[in-house]
Amino acid sequence: MKATLLSAFLLIAATGNALAGSHVYGPFPADYVEECGSCHVAFPPQLLTAPGWQRVMEQLDKHYGADASLEDKRRTAIADFLRRSASTRDKHAPTEASARLSRTAWFAREHGPTPPAKVSFAECTACHTAADRGDYSERSIKLPAGWRRAR
Amino acid sequence: MSIRILAALAIATAGAVVSSTAAAISPAELQTSLAAEARQADPAFREFSAQRGETFYRAKHGGDWSCSTCHTDNPAMPGNHAVTNKAVKPLAPAANPDRFTNPEKVAKWFKRNCNDVLKRACTAQEKGDLVAWLLTVKP
Numbered sequence: 206m207k208a209t210l211l212s213a214f215l216l217i218a219a220t221g222n223a224l225a226g227s228h229v230y231g232p233f234p235a236d237y238v239e240e241c242g243s244c245h246v247a248f249p250p251q252l253l254t255a256p257g258w259q260r261v262m263e264q265l266d267k268h269y270g271a272d273a274s275l276e277d278k279r280r281t282a283i284a285d286f287l288r289r290s291a292s293t294r295d296k297h298a299p300t301e302a303s304a305r306l307s308r309t310a311w312f313a314r315e316h317g318p319t320p321p322a323k324v325s326f327a328e329c330t331a332c333h334t335a336a337d338r339g340d341y342s343e344r345s346i347k348l349p350a351g352w353r354r355a356r
Numbered sequence: 357m358s359i360r361i362l363a364a365l366a367i368a369t370a371g372a373v374v375s376s377t378a379a380a381i382s383p384a385e386l387q388t389s390l391a392a393e394a395r396q397a398d399p400a401f402r403e404f405s406a407q408r409g410e411t412f413y414r415a416k417h418g419g420d421w422s423c424s425t426c427h428t429d430n431p432a433m434p435g436n437h438a439v440t441n442k443a444v445k446p447l448a449p450a451a452n453p454d455r456f457t458n459p460e461k462v463a464k465w466f467k468r469n470c471n472d473v474l475k476r477a478c479t480a481q482e483k484g485d486l487v488a489w490l491l492t493v494k495p
Binding site (some may be wrong): 243244269275276325327328331 | 471
């Protein structure tokens with residue numbers, strides 16, 4: 206029993222899952238951070254389901270208005286990591302063809318329908334000031350003056 | 357074969373794998389290979405032009421973005437990604453010596469960014485002109 210619990214814990218730690226409620230993710234593999242953290246922070250893989258990540262990785266050449274294509278070997282390795290670390294919960298399922306992480310039911314509930322002025326939902330660090338370290342905890346949030354989450 | 361020799365071979369092989377992906381080049385070496393590519397595409401090719409490179413850098417090529425949209429009017433300065441606002445390190449080698457030293461990164465970013473700005477691949481001539489100009493930019 207103890208051994209089972211211990212190995213379950215180690216498995217959670219190894220896949221980079223945030224412990225329940227901590228809102229801190231990672232660390233992530235270096236190639237994931239390098240390839241998926243150049244134009245935006247490396248998003249926590251736990252915030253989208255495996256079918257969602259698959260959709261994202263299948264259209265990297267048309268990645269939300271930019272070409273983010275990767276050579277096959279790296280793409281396969283990263284797709285594999287995302288599939289292994291993905292969420293299995295419905296609230297993290299994609300809701301449209303491009304599978305934007307910012308359009309899941311969970312994201313909409315947490316953030317409302319529109320980001321603050323002049324900020325894109327892809328710019329996590331605009332409010333989550335430690336997002337580049339995988340830290341989305343309440344204490345690191347700094348909202349723009351006057352902004353309220355719409356419902 | 358002794359275990360010691362086997363171990364030495366294993367280390368040598370592992371080292372070769374690492375160095376083949378990490379082989380650093382200089383921007384000058386990059387220019388040499390781009391020049392060979394340009395000559396192959398057009399036997400009349402003579403040399404790269406920094407002036408043409410600057411014009412290319414600042415042009416929108418019929419779309420919404422130019423190179424300067426993210427890399428700023430002065431490529432020796434840091435920029436910001438046009439969509440996500442994420443910081444972009446300076447592009448000019450004089451301000452950021454890592455630029456144009458990793459052939460895999462060079463290929464990856466020219467492919468992506470040429471598609472974003474020009475909606476097509478860049479020619480070797482265009483890449484060489486651009487690098488020729490960037491090498492003249494001082495911080």
